[in-house]
Each structure stands twice: as C-alpha cells, then as structure tokens.
Amino acid sequence: MDITIIKPILPEIVMAALACVVLILELFIHKKETIGVFAILAVAAVSYVIPQSFGSAFNGMFISDGYSVFFKFIFFINLILAVLISIRYLKIERSEFGEYYSLMMFATLGMMIMASATDLIVLYLGLELMALSTYILAGFIRHDRRSNEAALKYFFLGAFSSAILLYGITMIYALTGTTNILAIASQLQGKMTTQLILAIVFLVVAFGFKIALAPFHMWTPDVYEGAPTSITAFMSVGPKAAAFAALGRVFTTGLIDFAPDWRGILIALSILTMAVGNILAIQQSNIKRMLAYSSIAHAGYAVIGVIAGGAEGLSAMMNYLFIYAFMNIGAFAVVIMLRVEGVKGEELEHYRGLAKTHPLAAVLMLIFMFSLTGIPPTGGFIGKFYLFKAAVGAGYAWLAVVAVVFSVISAYFYLRVVMYMYMHEPEGEPAALATSTPLGLALLITTIMVIVLGVYPSPFLAFARLAIG
Amino acid sequence: MVEFFFGFFAIMILFCSVMVVMSRNAIHSVLWMLVMFFHVAGVYLMLNAEFLAATQIIVYAGAILVLFLFVIMLLNLREEMNIEQLIDGWPAGLSLAVAMLVVLILALGSFSVKPWGQWSIEVVEKTTQTKALGKVLYTEYLLPFEIASLVLLVAIIGAVVLAKKKLKS
Numbered sequence: 021m022d023i024t025i026i027k028p029i030l031p032e033i034v035m036a037a038l039a040c041v042v043l044i045l046e047l048f049i050h051k052k053e054t055i056g057v058f059a060i061l062a063v064a065a066v067s068y069v070i071p072q073s074f075g076s077a078f079n080g081m082f083i084s085d086g087y088s089v090f091f092k093f094i095f096f097i098n099l100i101l102a103v104l105i106s107i108r109y110l111k112i113e114r115s116e117f118g119e120y121y122s123l124m125m126f127a128t129l130g131m132m133i134m135a136s137a138t139d140l141i142v143l144y145l146g147l148e149l150m151a152l153s154t155y156i157l158a159g160f161i162r163h164d165r166r167s168n169e170a171a172l173k174y175f176f177l178g179a180f181s182s183a184i185l186l187y188g189i190t191m192i193y194a195l196t197g198t199t200n201i202l203a204i205a206s207q208l209q210g211k212m213t214t215q216l217i218l219a220i221v222f223l224v225v226a227f228g229f230k231i232a233l234a235p236f237h238m239w240t241p242d243v244y245e246g247a248p249t250s251i252t253a254f255m256s257v258g259p260k261a262a263a264f265a266a267l268g269r270v271f272t273t274g275l276i277d278f279a280p281d282w283r284g285i286l287i288a289l290s291i292l293t294m295a296v297g298n299i300l301a302i303q304q305s306n307i308k309r310m311l312a313y314s315s316i317a318h319a320g321y322a323v324i325g326v327i328a329g330g331a332e333g334l335s336a337m338m339n340y341l342f343i344y345a346f347m348n349i350g351a352f353a354v355v356i357m358l359r360v361e362g363v364k365g366e367e368l369e370h371y372r373g374l375a376k377t378h379p380l381a382a383v384l385m386l387i388f389m390f391s392l393t394g395i396p397p398t399g400g401f402i403g404k405f406y407l408f409k410a411a412v413g414a415g416y417a418w419l420a421v422v423a424v425v426f427s428v429i430s431a432y433f434y435l436r437v438v439m440y441m442y443m444h445e446p447e448g449e450p451a452a453l454a455t456s457t458p459l460g461l462a463l464l465i466t467t468i469m470v471i472v473l474g475v476y477p478s479p480f481l482a483f484a485r486l487a488i489g
Numbered sequence: 490m491v492e493f494f495f496g497f498f499a500i501m502i503l504f505c506s507v508m509v510v511m512s513r514n515a516i517h518s519v520l521w522m523l524v525m526f527f528h529v530a531g532v533y534l535m536l537n538a539e540f541l542a543a544t545q546i547i548v549y550a551g552a553i554l555v556l557f558l559f560v561i562m563l564l565n566l567r568e569e570m571n572i573e574q575l576i577d578g579w580p581a582g583l584s585l586a587v588a589m590l591v592v593l594i595l596a597l598g599s600f601s602v603k604p605w606g607q608w609s610i611e612v613v614e615k616t617t618q619t620k621a622l623g624k625v626l627y628t629e630y631l632l633p634f635e636i637a638s639l640v641l642l643v644a645i646i647g648a649v650v651l652a653k654k655k656l657k658s
Contacts, residue, residue, distance in 0.1 A: 043646065078631065079629060119650045123646060133636060139633075141630070145636040149636060162651065214599050218593070218596050
C-alpha cells in the first residue's frame with residue numbers, strides 16, 4: 021500500500037490513535053495526572069508529524085496547508101494549556117476521570133478536521149466530533165447541578181445549530197451538486213439566487229453559534245459559568261478558533277464571489293456582538309460569566325479579520341486567535357487557582373485585596389486583564405492593532421473606530437477586576453490558593469507568551485503571513 | 490401516479506409532524522412520530538432509495554423509537570399531561586416557523602433539476618441503490634465514514650462517563 025496518499029491526514033490519524041490509547045490507559049493507571057501528561061506527549065507526537073503532512077487527500081476532501089496548520093497549532097496550545105490547568109482542579113472538583121483527557125483529545129481532533137476540511141460533509145462531521153466531546157466535558161462534574169445544566173443547554177442549542185448548518189449545506193448541494201468547498205465557487209459562477217442567500221444565512225447562523233456571535237450567543241454565559249472552569253477555558257478558545265477556521269475557509273474560498281453579500285451580514289453581527297459582549301459584561305459579578313461575555317466580545321473583534329478578508333485580514337484574525345488563546349487561558353488559570361476546597365472563588369468579591377494577600381497571582385491577573393483590554397505592551401494590543409489595521413486597509417475604517425470604542429468600554433470591566441485586587445482591602449479570612457506545578461507551568465507559559473507577543477511579535481506575525489501564503 | 494403517492498406521503502408527513510408537537514400525551518407523540526417515519530421511508534422508496542427506506546424503518550422506527558418509548562414510560566409523565574400549555578412562547582415560535590416557510594417557498598424558484606455526476610437515476614436503478622451506496626461510501630466517502638465512527642465512539646464514551654461512572658464521594 022502506498023503510504024503517501026494518507027500523509028496529509030497523518031496528524032489526525034495519530035491523534036485519533038493516541039486518544040484511543042489514552043482511553044485504554046485509564047483502565048490501568050490510577051494516578052490520573054499521568055494520563056494528563058500522556059495527553060501532552062501525544063500533542064508532541066502529533067506536532068512531530070505535521071511538517072511532513074502538507075498536501076491534499078481523499079479526492080480533495082481534506083487538505084493540510086499553512087492555513088490549517090496554523091490553526092492546528094492554536095488547538096495544540098489550547099489542549100496543552102487546558103490539560104495543565106485541569107490536573108489539580110479536577111481533584112478539587114472530585115471528578116478525576118481519565119476519560120476527561122481523551123475526550124479533550126477527541127475534541128481537538130474534531131477541530132483539526134474542521135480546519136483541514138475542504139468538503140462540507142467532512143467539515144460537518146469534524147464539527148460534530150468536536151461539539152459532542154465538548155458537550156460531555158461541559159457536564160463532567162456530575163454532582164454539580166450547574167454543570168449538568170450547562171451540558172444540557174449546550175447540547176440542545178448545539179444540536180439545533182448543527183441542524184441549521186446541515187440545512188445550509190443541503191441548499192448549497194442543491195444549487196451546485198457538490199459539497200467540495202473549492203468546487204462550489206466554480207459551480208456557482210458568481211450567480212446570486214434567493215436560495216444562496218438563505219444558504220449563506222444558515223451557514224452564518226451555524227458558525228455564529230459556535231463562535232458565539234450575537235444574537236446566537238445566548239448559550240455562552242450559562243454554559244461557560246456552569247462548565248468546569250478548565251473546560252470553559254478550553255472551549256472559549258478551541259471550538260471558537262475551529263469555527264473561525266471553517267468560516268474563513270468556506271466564505272473566503274467557496275463563497276468569495278458573494279463577499280459583498282456575506283460581508284454585510286458579518287459586519288452587522290460583528291457590531292452587535294461587540295456591543296452585547298462588552299456592555300453586558302459590565303453588569304456581571306461572577307468572573308466566569310464576565311469572561312464569557314468578554315469571549316463574546318472578542319469573537320466580535322476577530323470577525324473583523326474575516327470581513328476585511330484577503331491575506332491581511334485572515335492573518336490578522338489568525339494572529340488574534342493565537343494571542344487570545346494565551347491571554348484567555350491565562351486569565352482562567354488564575355480563576356482556577358482561586359478555586360479551593362469549599363470556596364468557589366468565582367465571584368468578583370473573592371478578588372478583593374488579592375494584591376495584599378497573594379501579590380504574584382494579582383500581578384498575573386493584572387497582565388491578563390491588560391492584555392484582554394488591549395493595553396500595550398501586551399499581546400492583546402498587538403492582536404487588536406493588526407486586526408484594526410487590516411480593517412482600515414480594506415476600507416472599513418469606520419468599523420475599526422467602532423471596535424476601538426467598544427474596546428474602551430471593555431476597559432471598564434477588565435480594569436474593575438484590577439481595581440478590586442489593588443485598591444480594595446482584603447476582607448475576612450485571607451483567600452487560599454490552589455497552586456500546583458502544572459498550573460504554575462501553564463501560568464508561566466501564558467504570561468511569557470502574552471508579554472513576548474506584545475514586545476516582539478514579528479516572528480509570530482510572519483508565521484501567520486507565511487501560513488496564508 | 491407518482492405525484493399522487495408523493496402528495497399522499499408529503500401530506501401525511503406534515504400531518505404526523507404537527508400531531509407529534511400537538512399531542513398532550515408523550516406516548517401519543519412518539520407513536521405519531523412512528524407513523525411519520527414510515528411515511529418518510531415511503532418517500533425514500535419512491536426515490537429508488539430502498540436501502541435508506543429499510544434503514545429508516547429498522548433504525549429509526551425500530552430502535553430509536555422503542556428507546557423513546559422506554560424512556561417516556563420510565564419517566565411517568567402523568568402530571569405533565571394535565572398542563573394546559575407546555576411552552577409559553579409558542580406564538581413567537583409559530584410566527585418564526587411561518588416566516589421561515591414563506592422564505593423557503595420564495596427560494597424554491599431557484600432550485601433547478603439537473604442530473605449530477607456519474608450517479609444518475611438510470612445508473613442507480615441498474616446497480617441498485619444498496620450496491621451504489623456501499624460503493625460510494627467505502628471509496629469516495631471513506632473519510633467522512635471513518636470520522637462518523639469516531640463521533641459514535643465519543644457518544645459511547647459520553648454515555649458511559651455521564652451515566653455509568655461511580656461518583657467519588
């Protein structure tokens with residue numbers, strides 16, 4: 021048999037095989053953190069085969085190109101960091117099961133397939149694999165009612181959005197006779213029909229759901245609040261990035277001829293998303309809920325990259341998601357640190373006077389909050405800068421101005437956390453911290469990356485540009 | 490003749506679907522769904538898709554609905570049967586559905602009937618659908634097929650993790 025024909029999909033095959041191995045290991049290994057370490061090693065193995073994977077396979081259903089590889093690295097970072105912050109947390113939540121790690125790997129596999137799919141059926145199945153794994157992970161703390169609620173809500177609404185995606189795909193198939201994203205463009209020949217508008221709307225709704233664009237964001241706060249915090253961190257970055265990868269691929273290759281049509285829809289959604297995310301975040305007193313609204317807002321910014329389009333816009337969007345992975349998981353890592361036996365540590369009140377009791381944790385949170393706001397010299401600033409630059413370059417200067425205005429609004433709720441930590445006196449018992457080596461490692465990686473990306477971003481920017489080609 | 494049967498199946502599917510939503514008794518809902526599945530199978534048969542028709546009956550009507558019935562009987566929904574209105578927001582849902590229907594009808598005009606690719610109706614009729622489907626599924630669509638198996642694996646893991654695992658106290 022000729023092995024070279026499956027080369028493009030080799031990383032996915034390795035990931036699937038190792039996820040099954042991790043699943044079996046759960047039987048024999050009683051110290052579950054070992055399984056977590058194994059999951060990280062699996063990522064290393066998968067990254068090792070990635071450089072040889074470039075090419076297309078399965079009759080052009082699957083492609084491994086710079087675009088998909090860049091996204092795969094975001095997924096790997098997401099997986100590694102999420103595993104690191106989970107290890108101690110799962111013990112505290114008394115939900116230490118080995119399947120947790122293998123489900124995370126399966127979810128990552130689904131994301132990889134989504135990023136690489138050049139066929140709508142493969143795309144849908146990748147999305148379903150990712151979604152199904154995250155539904156289960158969201159409900160992983162079985163004895164917690166909020167976790168159950170999160171899983172159920174996510175599952176129902178997710179199933180609904182999958183159906184809408186399928187509806188969109190069938191319409192495109194009815195129009196073109198193909199599900200291949202590249203062939204769609206040549207079959208449609210730029211002819212606009214009512215049905216195509218409907219198909220585009222359905223696709224926007226389905227991807228918008230996964231990205232959490234307003235008005236399809238309703239599930240986000242409840243699910244993010246109820247899910248285990250480590251999983252909230254995981255799904256606020258990975259599935260979002262995967263849906264962005266799919267959105268970028270479908271809209272800027274298959275439906276590029278209809279850019280003026282979908283651009284209008286995306287602009288409206290982007291502004292609405294930034295407004296809803298940033299304004300509703302202000303009222304939140306629960307930090308997980310606040311970060312949920314913040315993640316909605318950030319999706320609104322990142323969509324600007326797709327709207328701007330071209331190499332400039334897409335690479336800005338990819339960079340933004342790359343930076344977002346570090347700063348967002350970093351912030352969640354601090355939130356997880358405050359979760360100790362008997363104390364949820366999710367309320368803003370818990371951060372009162374943190375700078376006095378735990379100065380290091382406070383400094384880290386300060387860095388992540390600054391980065392999420394977009395204050396230099398952090399990575400968040402660079403991400404936003406290139407995103408808005410791409411928007412201006414594509415002739416959407418006004419949209420960039422709107423986004424800047426909303427960024428300023430966002431400073432209120434991000435900096436409020438800082439204010440609670442630094443300007444308030446600690447009350448009552450000093451809060452305890454649940455630190456551990458893996459969590460420390462995750463915080464170290466995220467902090468260094470957030471600062472490095474802010475001070476010296478050029479290698480990473482060049483990487484994204486190279487990936488677009 | 491074909492039009493007559495199609496019309497019959499279409500009307501029955503619509504009627505049964507409405508009854509599924511309207512029935513107060515959950516068991517009646519499931520049974521209406523069973524009738525609907527049989528009619529969907531009928532539509533498949535008219536499209537020369539005998540394999541799909543058989544799977545529809547075996548998998549949906551046979552396996553999934555029986556599961557539904559078991560679950561509903563275990564739940565004991567006597568009190569729910571007396572609730573006047575299960576969902577408050579139904580007028581909004583109905584108007585949304587009607588709006589959607591209008592849009593879809595408007596879009597119907599841009600559908601065009603053309604034979605696509607190598608699997609035209611004649612070819613499928615000659616090779617039989619079961620054989621054609623098998624061929625396509627294990628060659629051209631091998632990758633989606635394999636991914637679907639992973640989706641099922643994850644579903645099984647999920648069922649075990651969420652339902653079967655003992656909680657640590």
